[in-house]
Amino acid sequence: MSKRWSYLTxxxxxxxxxxxxxxxxxxxxxxxxxxxxxxxxxxSTPMGVALLVFKKEL
Structure with a gap:
């Protein structure tokens, strides 16, 4: 069975x-x-917002 993930930004x-x-x-x-x-x-730009993308196994 493959792993299942949940994502968070x-x-x-x-x-x-x-x-x-x-x-x-x-x-x-x-x-x-x-x-x-x-x-x-x-x-997106040098002075812009940083978007962090995380994952966690369900």
């Missing part, structure tokens, strides 16, 4: 100075503690 919004590494790190740690694994990060 989380937006990390930049401050007026841009994306902060500590904001992304905090979100990664928060979701990791809940059992989510990061599979991709998308940033």
């Amino acid at each position: 989380v937006e990390v919004k930049p401050t007026w100075t841009g994306l902060k590494a500590e904001d992304i790190q905090a979100e990664l740690n928060r979701q990791g503690q809940l059992g989510w694994e990061l599979v991709n990060t998308l940033v």
